[in-house]
Amino acid sequence: MATLRDVALAAGVSTSTASRVLDERLPPSRTAAADRVRQAAADLGYVRDPLAAGLRRSGTSTIGVVVPRLTDTVMAMLYEEIAAGALARGLFAVVATTHDRPEAERLAVESLLRRRVDGIIRTTARTDAPLRIDESQFGARQVLALRADGIHSTSIGDDTLGGYLATRKLIDHGHRRIGLVMGPGYATTATNRRDGYRNALVEAGIPLDDALIVGDSFSMEAGESAAHALLDLADPPTAIFAVNDNNAIGVMAAAAARGLRIPDDLSVIGYNDIPVVSKLPVPLTTIREPFNLIARGAIDLLLEDTPGDEPRTLVATPTLIPRKSTAAPRAR
Structure with missing residues:
Protein backbone atom coordinates (compact mmCIF):
# COMPACT_ATOMS: atom_id res chain seq x y z
CA MET A 1 0.00 0.00 0.00
CA ALA A 2 1.36 3.43 -0.94
CA THR A 3 2.27 5.76 1.92
CA LEU A 4 2.28 9.53 2.08
CA ARG A 5 6.07 9.40 1.98
CA ASP A 6 5.84 7.51 -1.34
CA VAL A 7 3.57 10.23 -2.73
CA ALA A 8 5.90 13.00 -1.54
CA LEU A 9 8.92 11.27 -3.09
CA ALA A 10 7.15 10.77 -6.41
CA ALA A 11 6.01 14.41 -6.47
CA GLY A 12 9.38 15.80 -5.40
CA VAL A 13 8.02 17.59 -2.31
CA SER A 14 8.30 17.21 1.46
CA THR A 15 6.00 14.87 3.34
CA SER A 16 4.42 17.82 5.16
CA THR A 17 3.66 19.54 1.84
CA ALA A 18 2.04 16.39 0.47
CA SER A 19 0.02 16.07 3.68
CA ARG A 20 -1.28 19.63 3.37
CA VAL A 21 -2.21 19.21 -0.29
CA LEU A 22 -4.17 16.00 0.40
CA ASP A 23 -5.86 17.27 3.57
CA GLU A 24 -9.47 17.77 2.52
CA ARG A 25 -10.06 20.09 5.49
CA LEU A 26 -7.85 22.76 3.92
CA PRO A 27 -8.56 25.00 0.91
CA PRO A 28 -7.25 23.25 -2.22
CA SER A 29 -3.87 24.48 -3.44
CA ARG A 30 -3.56 25.35 -7.12
CA THR A 31 0.23 25.33 -7.41
CA ALA A 32 2.21 23.13 -9.76
CA ALA A 33 3.62 21.25 -6.76
CA ALA A 34 0.10 20.55 -5.50
CA ASP A 35 -0.90 19.25 -8.93
CA ARG A 36 2.09 16.88 -8.86
CA VAL A 37 1.09 15.63 -5.42
CA ARG A 38 -2.49 14.90 -6.49
CA GLN A 39 -1.29 13.18 -9.67
CA ALA A 40 1.23 11.06 -7.73
CA ALA A 41 -1.46 10.07 -5.21
CA ALA A 42 -3.74 9.00 -8.03
CA ASP A 43 -0.98 7.10 -9.85
CA LEU A 44 0.08 5.26 -6.68
CA GLY A 45 -3.46 4.60 -5.48
CA TYR A 46 -2.82 6.45 -2.22
CA VAL A 47 -5.84 6.92 0.04
CA ARG A 48 -5.51 9.19 3.05
CA ASP A 49 -6.49 7.48 6.29
CA PRO A 50 -7.07 10.06 9.05
CA LEU A 51 -6.59 7.38 11.71
CA ALA A 52 -3.10 6.67 10.40
CA ALA A 53 -1.96 10.25 10.84
CA GLY A 54 1.04 11.05 12.99
CA LEU A 55 -1.30 13.03 15.24
CA ARG A 56 -3.31 10.23 16.83
CA ARG A 57 -6.67 11.78 17.51
CA SER A 58 -8.00 10.90 20.96
CA GLY A 59 -11.23 12.71 20.16
CA THR A 60 -10.44 15.95 21.98
CA SER A 61 -9.17 17.87 18.91
CA THR A 62 -6.90 19.67 21.37
CA ILE A 63 -3.16 20.30 21.35
CA GLY A 64 -1.12 21.40 24.34
CA VAL A 65 1.42 24.23 24.06
CA VAL A 66 4.12 24.45 26.72
CA VAL A 67 5.90 27.81 27.15
CA PRO A 68 8.21 29.23 29.83
CA ARG A 69 5.84 32.09 30.66
CA LEU A 70 3.12 34.12 28.95
CA THR A 71 4.37 37.36 30.52
CA ASP A 72 7.22 37.08 28.00
CA MET A 77 3.22 36.11 20.33
CA LEU A 78 4.28 32.60 19.37
CA TYR A 79 1.43 31.01 21.33
CA GLU A 80 -1.11 33.24 19.56
CA GLU A 81 0.29 32.17 16.19
CA ILE A 82 0.14 28.50 17.19
CA ALA A 83 -3.41 28.88 18.49
CA ALA A 84 -4.51 30.58 15.26
CA GLY A 85 -2.79 27.96 13.12
CA ALA A 86 -4.33 25.14 15.15
CA LEU A 87 -7.80 26.64 14.81
CA ALA A 88 -7.36 26.76 11.04
CA ARG A 89 -6.70 23.01 11.17
CA GLY A 90 -9.77 22.29 13.30
CA LEU A 91 -7.83 22.07 16.56
CA PHE A 92 -7.99 23.97 19.85
CA ALA A 93 -4.77 24.99 21.65
CA VAL A 94 -4.36 25.09 25.43
CA VAL A 95 -1.28 26.46 27.17
CA ALA A 96 0.81 25.49 30.19
CA THR A 97 3.73 27.47 31.65
CA THR A 98 6.94 26.21 33.26
CA HIS A 99 9.05 29.28 34.19
CA ASP A 100 11.86 27.46 32.36
CA ARG A 101 12.27 24.88 35.13
CA PRO A 102 12.89 21.28 33.97
CA GLU A 103 10.78 19.74 36.73
CA ALA A 104 7.87 22.03 35.88
CA GLU A 105 8.25 21.21 32.19
CA ARG A 106 7.91 17.48 32.88
CA LEU A 107 4.87 18.03 35.10
CA ALA A 108 3.22 20.24 32.48
CA VAL A 109 3.74 17.72 29.66
CA GLU A 110 2.58 14.75 31.74
CA SER A 111 -0.47 16.69 32.92
CA LEU A 112 -1.45 17.59 29.34
CA LEU A 113 -0.94 14.00 28.19
CA ARG A 114 -3.16 12.69 31.01
CA ARG A 115 -5.82 15.11 29.81
CA ARG A 116 -5.70 13.31 26.46
CA VAL A 117 -4.49 16.15 24.26
CA ASP A 118 -3.86 14.98 20.72
CA GLY A 119 -0.29 16.35 20.61
CA ILE A 120 2.08 18.79 22.28
CA ILE A 121 4.21 21.69 21.01
CA ARG A 122 6.94 22.74 23.44
CA THR A 123 8.92 26.01 23.30
CA THR A 124 10.78 25.06 26.47
CA ALA A 125 13.51 22.74 25.13
CA ARG A 126 16.77 22.79 27.09
CA THR A 127 20.03 21.34 25.85
CA ASP A 128 21.24 20.80 29.42
CA ALA A 129 18.15 18.85 30.50
CA PRO A 130 16.30 17.52 27.42
CA LEU A 131 12.89 16.13 28.32
CA ARG A 132 12.36 12.48 27.40
CA ILE A 133 8.89 11.01 27.87
CA ASP A 134 7.56 7.73 26.48
CA GLU A 135 4.83 9.06 24.21
CA SER A 136 3.62 5.64 23.07
CA GLN A 137 1.63 5.02 26.23
CA PHE A 138 -0.34 8.23 25.65
CA GLY A 139 -0.79 8.02 21.87
CA ALA A 140 0.24 11.65 21.39
CA ARG A 141 3.31 13.18 19.73
CA GLN A 142 5.53 16.01 20.85
CA VAL A 143 7.36 18.52 18.65
CA LEU A 144 9.32 21.64 19.48
CA ALA A 145 9.07 25.25 18.39
CA LEU A 146 11.60 28.11 18.59
CA ARG A 147 14.24 25.96 20.34
CA ALA A 148 15.84 22.58 19.59
CA ASP A 149 17.15 19.73 21.74
CA GLY A 150 18.53 17.29 19.15
CA ILE A 151 15.91 14.69 20.09
CA HIS A 152 12.54 15.93 18.84
CA SER A 153 11.46 17.42 15.54
CA THR A 154 11.41 21.20 15.73
CA SER A 155 10.36 24.34 13.89
CA ILE A 156 12.78 27.21 14.46
CA GLY A 157 14.01 30.48 13.08
CA ASP A 158 17.50 30.60 11.57
CA ASP A 159 19.04 32.10 14.69
CA THR A 160 22.62 31.73 13.46
CA LEU A 161 21.73 33.78 10.39
CA GLY A 162 19.87 36.29 12.55
CA GLY A 163 22.86 36.73 14.85
CA TYR A 164 25.08 37.19 11.81
CA LEU A 165 22.75 39.81 10.27
CA ALA A 166 22.58 41.79 13.51
CA THR A 167 26.34 41.84 13.97
CA ARG A 168 26.99 42.50 10.29
CA LYS A 169 24.71 45.55 10.53
CA LEU A 170 26.92 46.99 13.27
CA ILE A 171 30.12 46.11 11.42
CA ASP A 172 28.79 47.82 8.29
CA HIS A 173 28.28 50.98 10.38
CA GLY A 174 31.98 50.84 11.22
CA HIS A 175 31.91 49.31 14.70
CA ARG A 176 34.84 47.07 15.65
CA ARG A 177 34.23 46.77 19.37
CA ILE A 178 30.84 45.02 19.59
CA GLY A 179 29.41 43.60 22.80
CA LEU A 180 26.99 40.70 22.99
CA VAL A 181 24.29 40.36 25.63
CA MET A 182 23.63 36.61 25.82
CA GLY A 183 20.64 34.61 26.94
CA PRO A 184 20.72 31.31 28.84
CA GLY A 185 23.25 28.79 27.59
CA TYR A 186 20.66 25.98 27.59
CA ALA A 187 18.52 27.72 24.93
CA THR A 188 19.54 27.17 21.32
CA THR A 189 17.98 30.52 20.43
CA ALA A 190 20.70 32.20 22.49
CA THR A 191 23.64 29.97 21.57
CA ASN A 192 22.88 30.01 17.85
CA ARG A 193 22.59 33.80 17.83
CA ARG A 194 25.95 33.94 19.61
CA ASP A 195 27.39 31.70 16.90
CA GLY A 196 26.10 34.08 14.23
CA TYR A 197 27.71 37.00 16.09
CA ARG A 198 31.05 35.19 16.11
CA ASN A 199 30.75 34.21 12.45
CA ALA A 200 30.25 37.84 11.43
CA LEU A 201 33.26 39.00 13.46
CA VAL A 202 35.51 36.29 12.03
CA GLU A 203 34.37 37.08 8.49
CA ALA A 204 35.21 40.76 9.04
CA GLY A 205 38.63 39.94 10.53
CA ILE A 206 37.68 41.30 13.95
CA PRO A 207 39.34 39.40 16.81
CA LEU A 208 37.00 37.49 19.14
CA ASP A 209 37.01 38.74 22.72
CA ASP A 210 35.07 36.66 25.26
CA ALA A 211 35.10 39.63 27.65
CA LEU A 212 32.56 41.21 25.30
CA ILE A 213 30.04 38.38 25.82
CA VAL A 214 27.96 38.82 29.00
CA GLY A 215 24.54 37.67 30.23
CA ASP A 216 22.54 34.54 30.94
CA SER A 217 18.82 35.38 30.81
CA PHE A 218 16.12 36.79 28.51
CA SER A 219 14.98 39.76 30.59
CA MET A 220 15.25 43.53 30.80
CA GLU A 221 16.98 43.24 34.17
CA ALA A 222 19.56 40.82 32.77
CA GLY A 223 20.14 43.10 29.80
CA GLU A 224 20.63 46.12 32.04
CA SER A 225 23.08 44.27 34.28
CA ALA A 226 25.02 42.89 31.31
CA ALA A 227 25.23 46.33 29.70
CA HIS A 228 26.69 47.87 32.86
CA ALA A 229 29.31 45.09 32.94
CA LEU A 230 30.22 45.73 29.30
CA LEU A 231 30.34 49.50 29.69
CA ASP A 232 32.57 49.16 32.78
CA LEU A 233 35.29 47.51 30.70
CA ALA A 234 38.53 49.43 30.27
CA ASP A 235 37.83 49.37 26.52
CA PHE A 241 23.88 43.23 20.09
CA ALA A 242 21.32 41.81 22.53
CA VAL A 243 19.96 38.37 21.61
CA ASN A 244 16.47 39.32 22.80
CA ASP A 245 14.50 42.58 22.60
CA ASN A 246 13.90 42.56 26.35
CA ASN A 247 17.66 42.39 26.85
CA ALA A 248 18.05 45.27 24.39
CA ILE A 249 15.56 47.42 26.32
CA GLY A 250 17.63 46.75 29.43
CA VAL A 251 20.76 47.82 27.56
CA MET A 252 19.06 51.07 26.57
CA ALA A 253 18.04 51.66 30.20
CA ALA A 254 21.65 51.17 31.34
CA ALA A 255 22.87 53.58 28.69
CA ALA A 256 20.34 56.20 29.78
CA ALA A 257 21.39 55.80 33.43
CA ARG A 258 24.96 56.59 32.38
CA GLY A 259 23.95 59.61 30.35
CA LEU A 260 24.78 57.92 27.06
CA ARG A 261 22.79 58.78 23.97
CA ILE A 262 21.61 56.13 21.52
CA PRO A 263 22.87 55.83 18.82
CA ASP A 264 25.35 58.72 19.18
CA ASP A 265 27.30 57.18 22.06
CA LEU A 266 26.17 53.55 21.79
CA SER A 267 24.46 51.59 19.03
CA VAL A 268 22.02 48.88 20.13
CA ILE A 269 20.34 46.10 18.17
CA GLY A 270 17.88 43.51 19.50
CA TYR A 271 16.14 40.35 18.36
CA ASN A 272 12.49 39.27 17.80
CA ASP A 273 10.79 42.60 16.93
CA ILE A 274 8.21 42.61 19.71
CA PRO A 275 5.64 45.39 19.15
CA VAL A 276 6.90 47.83 21.80
CA VAL A 277 10.39 48.27 20.33
CA SER A 278 9.16 50.28 17.35
CA LYS A 279 7.49 52.74 19.77
CA LEU A 280 10.45 53.41 22.06
CA PRO A 281 11.81 57.00 22.23
CA VAL A 282 14.62 55.66 20.04
CA PRO A 283 13.03 52.93 17.93
CA LEU A 284 15.07 49.76 18.15
CA THR A 285 16.85 48.17 15.22
CA THR A 286 16.14 44.47 15.56
CA ILE A 287 15.87 41.08 13.87
CA ARG A 288 12.29 40.04 13.14
CA GLU A 289 11.63 36.43 14.07
CA PRO A 290 9.04 34.86 11.70
CA PHE A 291 6.71 33.59 14.45
CA ASN A 292 3.92 32.81 11.98
CA LEU A 293 6.14 30.51 9.95
CA ILE A 294 7.61 28.86 13.03
CA ALA A 295 4.12 28.18 14.40
CA ARG A 296 2.88 26.83 11.07
CA GLY A 297 5.92 24.56 10.81
CA ALA A 298 5.39 23.14 14.30
CA ILE A 299 1.78 22.30 13.51
CA ASP A 300 2.82 20.70 10.21
CA LEU A 301 5.33 18.52 12.07
CA LEU A 302 2.68 17.51 14.57
CA LEU A 303 0.25 16.56 11.81
CA GLU A 304 2.71 14.62 9.67
CA ASP A 305 1.27 11.28 8.57
CA THR A 306 4.63 9.50 8.69
CA PRO A 307 6.88 11.23 11.22
CA GLY A 308 9.71 8.69 10.93
CA ASP A 309 12.39 7.87 13.46
CA GLU A 310 14.80 10.74 12.76
CA PRO A 311 13.93 14.21 14.10
CA ARG A 312 13.23 16.82 11.44
CA THR A 313 14.06 20.52 11.63
CA LEU A 314 12.10 23.18 9.76
CA VAL A 315 13.94 26.51 9.55
CA ALA A 316 12.35 29.91 8.83
CA THR A 317 14.38 32.95 7.75
CA PRO A 318 14.53 36.07 9.98
CA THR A 319 14.64 39.64 8.67
CA LEU A 320 16.71 42.66 9.69
CA ILE A 321 14.51 45.63 10.64
CA PRO A 322 16.65 48.82 10.63
CA ARG A 323 15.46 51.67 12.85
CA LYS A 324 17.08 54.55 14.75
CA SER A 325 19.17 52.78 17.41
CA THR A 326 22.19 52.02 15.22
CA ALA A 327 24.65 54.41 13.58
CA ALA A 328 28.35 54.88 12.92
CA PRO A 329 30.53 55.13 16.05
CA ARG A 330 31.74 58.50 17.24
CA ALA A 331 35.46 59.16 17.33
CA ARG A 332 36.87 58.67 20.82
Whole structure:
Protein backbone atom coordinates (compact mmCIF):
# COMPACT_ATOMS: atom_id res chain seq x y z
CA MET A 1 0.00 0.00 0.00
CA ALA A 2 1.36 3.43 -0.94
CA THR A 3 2.27 5.76 1.92
CA LEU A 4 2.28 9.53 2.08
CA ARG A 5 6.07 9.40 1.98
CA ASP A 6 5.84 7.51 -1.34
CA VAL A 7 3.57 10.23 -2.73
CA ALA A 8 5.90 13.00 -1.54
CA LEU A 9 8.92 11.27 -3.09
CA ALA A 10 7.15 10.77 -6.41
CA ALA A 11 6.01 14.41 -6.47
CA GLY A 12 9.38 15.80 -5.40
CA VAL A 13 8.02 17.59 -2.31
CA SER A 14 8.30 17.21 1.46
CA THR A 15 6.00 14.87 3.34
CA SER A 16 4.42 17.82 5.16
CA THR A 17 3.66 19.54 1.84
CA ALA A 18 2.04 16.39 0.47
CA SER A 19 0.02 16.07 3.68
CA ARG A 20 -1.28 19.63 3.37
CA VAL A 21 -2.21 19.21 -0.29
CA LEU A 22 -4.17 16.00 0.40
CA ASP A 23 -5.86 17.27 3.57
CA GLU A 24 -9.47 17.77 2.52
CA ARG A 25 -10.06 20.09 5.49
CA LEU A 26 -7.85 22.76 3.92
CA PRO A 27 -8.56 25.00 0.91
CA PRO A 28 -7.25 23.25 -2.22
CA SER A 29 -3.87 24.48 -3.44
CA ARG A 30 -3.56 25.35 -7.12
CA THR A 31 0.23 25.33 -7.41
CA ALA A 32 2.21 23.13 -9.76
CA ALA A 33 3.62 21.25 -6.76
CA ALA A 34 0.10 20.55 -5.50
CA ASP A 35 -0.90 19.25 -8.93
CA ARG A 36 2.09 16.88 -8.86
CA VAL A 37 1.09 15.63 -5.42
CA ARG A 38 -2.49 14.90 -6.49
CA GLN A 39 -1.29 13.18 -9.67
CA ALA A 40 1.23 11.06 -7.73
CA ALA A 41 -1.46 10.07 -5.21
CA ALA A 42 -3.74 9.00 -8.03
CA ASP A 43 -0.98 7.10 -9.85
CA LEU A 44 0.08 5.26 -6.68
CA GLY A 45 -3.46 4.60 -5.48
CA TYR A 46 -2.82 6.45 -2.22
CA VAL A 47 -5.84 6.92 0.04
CA ARG A 48 -5.51 9.19 3.05
CA ASP A 49 -6.49 7.48 6.29
CA PRO A 50 -7.07 10.06 9.05
CA LEU A 51 -6.59 7.38 11.71
CA ALA A 52 -3.10 6.67 10.40
CA ALA A 53 -1.96 10.25 10.84
CA GLY A 54 1.04 11.05 12.99
CA LEU A 55 -1.30 13.03 15.24
CA ARG A 56 -3.31 10.23 16.83
CA ARG A 57 -6.67 11.78 17.51
CA SER A 58 -8.00 10.90 20.96
CA GLY A 59 -11.23 12.71 20.16
CA THR A 60 -10.44 15.95 21.98
CA SER A 61 -9.17 17.87 18.91
CA THR A 62 -6.90 19.67 21.37
CA ILE A 63 -3.16 20.30 21.35
CA GLY A 64 -1.12 21.40 24.34
CA VAL A 65 1.42 24.23 24.06
CA VAL A 66 4.12 24.45 26.72
CA VAL A 67 5.90 27.81 27.15
CA PRO A 68 8.21 29.23 29.83
CA ARG A 69 5.84 32.09 30.66
CA LEU A 70 3.12 34.12 28.95
CA THR A 71 4.37 37.36 30.52
CA ASP A 72 7.22 37.08 28.00
CA THR A 73 5.97 38.89 24.91
CA VAL A 74 7.90 36.55 22.59
CA MET A 75 6.18 33.48 24.02
CA ALA A 76 2.78 35.17 24.00
CA MET A 77 3.22 36.11 20.33
CA LEU A 78 4.28 32.60 19.37
CA TYR A 79 1.43 31.01 21.33
CA GLU A 80 -1.11 33.24 19.56
CA GLU A 81 0.29 32.17 16.19
CA ILE A 82 0.14 28.50 17.19
CA ALA A 83 -3.41 28.88 18.49
CA ALA A 84 -4.51 30.58 15.26
CA GLY A 85 -2.79 27.96 13.12
CA ALA A 86 -4.33 25.14 15.15
CA LEU A 87 -7.80 26.64 14.81
CA ALA A 88 -7.36 26.76 11.04
CA ARG A 89 -6.70 23.01 11.17
CA GLY A 90 -9.77 22.29 13.30
CA LEU A 91 -7.83 22.07 16.56
CA PHE A 92 -7.99 23.97 19.85
CA ALA A 93 -4.77 24.99 21.65
CA VAL A 94 -4.36 25.09 25.43
CA VAL A 95 -1.28 26.46 27.17
CA ALA A 96 0.81 25.49 30.19
CA THR A 97 3.73 27.47 31.65
CA THR A 98 6.94 26.21 33.26
CA HIS A 99 9.05 29.28 34.19
CA ASP A 100 11.86 27.46 32.36
CA ARG A 101 12.27 24.88 35.13
CA PRO A 102 12.89 21.28 33.97
CA GLU A 103 10.78 19.74 36.73
CA ALA A 104 7.87 22.03 35.88
CA GLU A 105 8.25 21.21 32.19
CA ARG A 106 7.91 17.48 32.88
CA LEU A 107 4.87 18.03 35.10
CA ALA A 108 3.22 20.24 32.48
CA VAL A 109 3.74 17.72 29.66
CA GLU A 110 2.58 14.75 31.74
CA SER A 111 -0.47 16.69 32.92
CA LEU A 112 -1.45 17.59 29.34
CA LEU A 113 -0.94 14.00 28.19
CA ARG A 114 -3.16 12.69 31.01
CA ARG A 115 -5.82 15.11 29.81
CA ARG A 116 -5.70 13.31 26.46
CA VAL A 117 -4.49 16.15 24.26
CA ASP A 118 -3.86 14.98 20.72
CA GLY A 119 -0.29 16.35 20.61
CA ILE A 120 2.08 18.79 22.28
CA ILE A 121 4.21 21.69 21.01
CA ARG A 122 6.94 22.74 23.44
CA THR A 123 8.92 26.01 23.30
CA THR A 124 10.78 25.06 26.47
CA ALA A 125 13.51 22.74 25.13
CA ARG A 126 16.77 22.79 27.09
CA THR A 127 20.03 21.34 25.85
CA ASP A 128 21.24 20.80 29.42
CA ALA A 129 18.15 18.85 30.50
CA PRO A 130 16.30 17.52 27.42
CA LEU A 131 12.89 16.13 28.32
CA ARG A 132 12.36 12.48 27.40
CA ILE A 133 8.89 11.01 27.87
CA ASP A 134 7.56 7.73 26.48
CA GLU A 135 4.83 9.06 24.21
CA SER A 136 3.62 5.64 23.07
CA GLN A 137 1.63 5.02 26.23
CA PHE A 138 -0.34 8.23 25.65
CA GLY A 139 -0.79 8.02 21.87
CA ALA A 140 0.24 11.65 21.39
CA ARG A 141 3.31 13.18 19.73
CA GLN A 142 5.53 16.01 20.85
CA VAL A 143 7.36 18.52 18.65
CA LEU A 144 9.32 21.64 19.48
CA ALA A 145 9.07 25.25 18.39
CA LEU A 146 11.60 28.11 18.59
CA ARG A 147 14.24 25.96 20.34
CA ALA A 148 15.84 22.58 19.59
CA ASP A 149 17.15 19.73 21.74
CA GLY A 150 18.53 17.29 19.15
CA ILE A 151 15.91 14.69 20.09
CA HIS A 152 12.54 15.93 18.84
CA SER A 153 11.46 17.42 15.54
CA THR A 154 11.41 21.20 15.73
CA SER A 155 10.36 24.34 13.89
CA ILE A 156 12.78 27.21 14.46
CA GLY A 157 14.01 30.48 13.08
CA ASP A 158 17.50 30.60 11.57
CA ASP A 159 19.04 32.10 14.69
CA THR A 160 22.62 31.73 13.46
CA LEU A 161 21.73 33.78 10.39
CA GLY A 162 19.87 36.29 12.55
CA GLY A 163 22.86 36.73 14.85
CA TYR A 164 25.08 37.19 11.81
CA LEU A 165 22.75 39.81 10.27
CA ALA A 166 22.58 41.79 13.51
CA THR A 167 26.34 41.84 13.97
CA ARG A 168 26.99 42.50 10.29
CA LYS A 169 24.71 45.55 10.53
CA LEU A 170 26.92 46.99 13.27
CA ILE A 171 30.12 46.11 11.42
CA ASP A 172 28.79 47.82 8.29
CA HIS A 173 28.28 50.98 10.38
CA GLY A 174 31.98 50.84 11.22
CA HIS A 175 31.91 49.31 14.70
CA ARG A 176 34.84 47.07 15.65
CA ARG A 177 34.23 46.77 19.37
CA ILE A 178 30.84 45.02 19.59
CA GLY A 179 29.41 43.60 22.80
CA LEU A 180 26.99 40.70 22.99
CA VAL A 181 24.29 40.36 25.63
CA MET A 182 23.63 36.61 25.82
CA GLY A 183 20.64 34.61 26.94
CA PRO A 184 20.72 31.31 28.84
CA GLY A 185 23.25 28.79 27.59
CA TYR A 186 20.66 25.98 27.59
CA ALA A 187 18.52 27.72 24.93
CA THR A 188 19.54 27.17 21.32
CA THR A 189 17.98 30.52 20.43
CA ALA A 190 20.70 32.20 22.49
CA THR A 191 23.64 29.97 21.57
CA ASN A 192 22.88 30.01 17.85
CA ARG A 193 22.59 33.80 17.83
CA ARG A 194 25.95 33.94 19.61
CA ASP A 195 27.39 31.70 16.90
CA GLY A 196 26.10 34.08 14.23
CA TYR A 197 27.71 37.00 16.09
CA ARG A 198 31.05 35.19 16.11
CA ASN A 199 30.75 34.21 12.45
CA ALA A 200 30.25 37.84 11.43
CA LEU A 201 33.26 39.00 13.46
CA VAL A 202 35.51 36.29 12.03
CA GLU A 203 34.37 37.08 8.49
CA ALA A 204 35.21 40.76 9.04
CA GLY A 205 38.63 39.94 10.53
CA ILE A 206 37.68 41.30 13.95
CA PRO A 207 39.34 39.40 16.81
CA LEU A 208 37.00 37.49 19.14
CA ASP A 209 37.01 38.74 22.72
CA ASP A 210 35.07 36.66 25.26
CA ALA A 211 35.10 39.63 27.65
CA LEU A 212 32.56 41.21 25.30
CA ILE A 213 30.04 38.38 25.82
CA VAL A 214 27.96 38.82 29.00
CA GLY A 215 24.54 37.67 30.23
CA ASP A 216 22.54 34.54 30.94
CA SER A 217 18.82 35.38 30.81
CA PHE A 218 16.12 36.79 28.51
CA SER A 219 14.98 39.76 30.59
CA MET A 220 15.25 43.53 30.80
CA GLU A 221 16.98 43.24 34.17
CA ALA A 222 19.56 40.82 32.77
CA GLY A 223 20.14 43.10 29.80
CA GLU A 224 20.63 46.12 32.04
CA SER A 225 23.08 44.27 34.28
CA ALA A 226 25.02 42.89 31.31
CA ALA A 227 25.23 46.33 29.70
CA HIS A 228 26.69 47.87 32.86
CA ALA A 229 29.31 45.09 32.94
CA LEU A 230 30.22 45.73 29.30
CA LEU A 231 30.34 49.50 29.69
CA ASP A 232 32.57 49.16 32.78
CA LEU A 233 35.29 47.51 30.70
CA ALA A 234 38.53 49.43 30.27
CA ASP A 235 37.83 49.37 26.52
CA PRO A 236 34.01 49.34 26.36
CA PRO A 237 32.05 48.46 23.22
CA THR A 238 30.71 51.14 20.90
CA ALA A 239 27.79 48.87 19.98
CA ILE A 240 25.85 46.06 21.65
CA PHE A 241 23.88 43.23 20.09
CA ALA A 242 21.32 41.81 22.53
CA VAL A 243 19.96 38.37 21.61
CA ASN A 244 16.47 39.32 22.80
CA ASP A 245 14.50 42.58 22.60
CA ASN A 246 13.90 42.56 26.35
CA ASN A 247 17.66 42.39 26.85
CA ALA A 248 18.05 45.27 24.39
CA ILE A 249 15.56 47.42 26.32
CA GLY A 250 17.63 46.75 29.43
CA VAL A 251 20.76 47.82 27.56
CA MET A 252 19.06 51.07 26.57
CA ALA A 253 18.04 51.66 30.20
CA ALA A 254 21.65 51.17 31.34
CA ALA A 255 22.87 53.58 28.69
CA ALA A 256 20.34 56.20 29.78
CA ALA A 257 21.39 55.80 33.43
CA ARG A 258 24.96 56.59 32.38
CA GLY A 259 23.95 59.61 30.35
CA LEU A 260 24.78 57.92 27.06
CA ARG A 261 22.79 58.78 23.97
CA ILE A 262 21.61 56.13 21.52
CA PRO A 263 22.87 55.83 18.82
CA ASP A 264 25.35 58.72 19.18
CA ASP A 265 27.30 57.18 22.06
CA LEU A 266 26.17 53.55 21.79
CA SER A 267 24.46 51.59 19.03
CA VAL A 268 22.02 48.88 20.13
CA ILE A 269 20.34 46.10 18.17
CA GLY A 270 17.88 43.51 19.50
CA TYR A 271 16.14 40.35 18.36
CA ASN A 272 12.49 39.27 17.80
CA ASP A 273 10.79 42.60 16.93
CA ILE A 274 8.21 42.61 19.71
CA PRO A 275 5.64 45.39 19.15
CA VAL A 276 6.90 47.83 21.80
CA VAL A 277 10.39 48.27 20.33
CA SER A 278 9.16 50.28 17.35
CA LYS A 279 7.49 52.74 19.77
CA LEU A 280 10.45 53.41 22.06
CA PRO A 281 11.81 57.00 22.23
CA VAL A 282 14.62 55.66 20.04
CA PRO A 283 13.03 52.93 17.93
CA LEU A 284 15.07 49.76 18.15
CA THR A 285 16.85 48.17 15.22
CA THR A 286 16.14 44.47 15.56
CA ILE A 287 15.87 41.08 13.87
CA ARG A 288 12.29 40.04 13.14
CA GLU A 289 11.63 36.43 14.07
CA PRO A 290 9.04 34.86 11.70
CA PHE A 291 6.71 33.59 14.45
CA ASN A 292 3.92 32.81 11.98
CA LEU A 293 6.14 30.51 9.95
CA ILE A 294 7.61 28.86 13.03
CA ALA A 295 4.12 28.18 14.40
CA ARG A 296 2.88 26.83 11.07
CA GLY A 297 5.92 24.56 10.81
CA ALA A 298 5.39 23.14 14.30
CA ILE A 299 1.78 22.30 13.51
CA ASP A 300 2.82 20.70 10.21
CA LEU A 301 5.33 18.52 12.07
CA LEU A 302 2.68 17.51 14.57
CA LEU A 303 0.25 16.56 11.81
CA GLU A 304 2.71 14.62 9.67
CA ASP A 305 1.27 11.28 8.57
CA THR A 306 4.63 9.50 8.69
CA PRO A 307 6.88 11.23 11.22
CA GLY A 308 9.71 8.69 10.93
CA ASP A 309 12.39 7.87 13.46
CA GLU A 310 14.80 10.74 12.76
CA PRO A 311 13.93 14.21 14.10
CA ARG A 312 13.23 16.82 11.44
CA THR A 313 14.06 20.52 11.63
CA LEU A 314 12.10 23.18 9.76
CA VAL A 315 13.94 26.51 9.55
CA ALA A 316 12.35 29.91 8.83
CA THR A 317 14.38 32.95 7.75
CA PRO A 318 14.53 36.07 9.98
CA THR A 319 14.64 39.64 8.67
CA LEU A 320 16.71 42.66 9.69
CA ILE A 321 14.51 45.63 10.64
CA PRO A 322 16.65 48.82 10.63
CA ARG A 323 15.46 51.67 12.85
CA LYS A 324 17.08 54.55 14.75
CA SER A 325 19.17 52.78 17.41
CA THR A 326 22.19 52.02 15.22
CA ALA A 327 24.65 54.41 13.58
CA ALA A 328 28.35 54.88 12.92
CA PRO A 329 30.53 55.13 16.05
CA ARG A 330 31.74 58.50 17.24
CA ALA A 331 35.46 59.16 17.33
CA ARG A 332 36.87 58.67 20.82
